[in-house]
Amino acid sequence: MRIRTVAMLGLALITVGACSSSAASSSAQAYKLTLIQGVAGDPFYVTMACGAAAEAATEGVTLNVTGGNKWDATVQKPVIDSVTAAHPDGVLVAPDDSRALLSPLKAMNDAGIKVTFVDTQLDDTSFAQSVISTDNLAGGTLAATTLAQLIGDKGSVLVVNVDPGISTTDARVKGFSDEMKKHPNITVLDVQYTHDDPTAATTITTSTLAAHSDLAGVFATNVQNAEGVATGLKQAGNTTVKTIAFDAGPKQIADLNAGIVQGLIAQDPYGIGVAGVQQTVLALKGQATTKVIQTQLAALTKDNVNDPAKQKFLYKASCS
Numbered sequence: 501m502r503i504r505t506v507a508m509l510g511l512a513l514i515t516v517g518a519c520s521s522s523a524a525s526s527s528a529q530a531y532k533l534t535l536i537q538g539v540a541g542d543p544f545y546v547t548m549a550c551g552a553a554a555e556a557a558t559e560g561v562t563l564n565v566t567g568g569n570k571w572d573a574t575v576q577k578p579v580i581d582s583v584t585a586a587h588p589d590g591v592l593v594a595p596d597d598s599r600a601l602l603s604p605l606k607a608m609n610d611a612g613i614k615v616t617f618v619d620t621q622l623d624d625t626s627f628a629q630s631v632i633s634t635d636n637l638a639g640g641t642l643a644a645t646t647l648a649q650l651i652g653d654k655g656s657v658l659v660v661n662v663d664p665g666i667s668t669t670d671a672r673v674k675g676f677s678d679e680m681k682k683h684p685n686i687t688v689l690d691v692q693y694t695h696d697d698p699t700a701a702t703t704i705t706t707s708t709l710a711a712h713s714d715l716a717g718v719f720a721t722n723v724q725n726a727e728g729v730a731t732g733l734k735q736a737g738n739t740t741v742k743t744i745a746f747d748a749g750p751k752q753i754a755d756l757n758a759g760i761v762q763g764l765i766a767q768d769p770y771g772i773g774v775a776g777v778q779q780t781v782l783a784l785k786g787q788a789t790t791k792v793i794q795t796q797l798a799a800l801t802k803d804n805v806n807d808p809a810k811q812k813f814l815y816k817a818s819c820s
């Protein structure tokens with residue numbers, strides 16, 4: 501497998517080939533695919549790229565991986581535009597905003613590039629070959645029932661989220677908030693946004709601990725928020741507040757094992773990457789695709805995190 505990293509316009513661009521480019525281009529079906537990550541460097545998207553690269557190798561297609569260095573639609577838009585200009589055959593994309601990126605992604609589709617949504621999606625999915633994600637609503641519900649149990653069904657809970665307008669994290673918060681309505685002795689505080697910055701999550705945790713003496717639990721909606729919340733609880737020496745977080749990056753697993761976080765709702769980003777390549781290649785071959793695919797999730801605790809069956813839900817820092 502060939503992996504090449506190129507610094508371009510401040511973006512990380514990785515080329516992963518199943519075989520040498522000359523060999524790939526000699527095959528009639530050596531399609532060129534690009535994966536546009538929600539943000540580069542996030543273990544969720546690193547793992548998704550590993551799955552996509554493995555499937556690309558199996559199928560004999562080439563895969564470029566790119567992404568902005570920040571979760572921000574204004575950073576992702578030029579990345580999308582430059583991929584459209586490069587004109588691969590198909591693109592797997594995780595849009596950073598469910599509305600703001602409609603126009604550049606429609607332009608990509610109108611240019612004849614097959615588009616598949618992986619993880620996040622737009623409000624308008626009409627032109628997508630396939631939409632592949634976790635059942636984020638169900639994950640949010642599971643986070644709420646687990647947290648309610650951990651805190652004895654009473655007290656205040658803090659929700660630390662990325663930004664409004666992201667399909668995945670919006671659905672997680674909806675599932676969480678709707679479920680918490682069934683728990684009258686739990687007060688869900690106003691959702692706080694971090695723009696995907698762990699430092700902001702730490703600051704929010706510190707100030708909420710100070711302002712709400714009955715704070716009993718936290719729901720952190722993704723990797724960066726979970727990392728920042730754990731840091732805030734550690735810095736405060738707090739051992740009473742219970743935390744449930746989405747995702748299963750390496751630092752999150754360490755925090756779970758250390759007892760700082762009590763539960764993780766882990767996704768299967770590797771499987772999303774595999775399915776994304778499979779569906780895009782089917783579309784390119786003119787074969788039927790599956791319009792909506794929901795991949796598995798798993799509830800991880802300190803007690804089950806080492807089970808063999810859970811290992812596929814742990815995210816990677818790199819593919820090797």
Ligand code: T6T
Binds near residue numbers: 545620722723
């Ligand atoms: O939770 C994942 C992903 O599903 C979400 O859309 C954005 O955040 C992550 O990448 C984790 O940081």
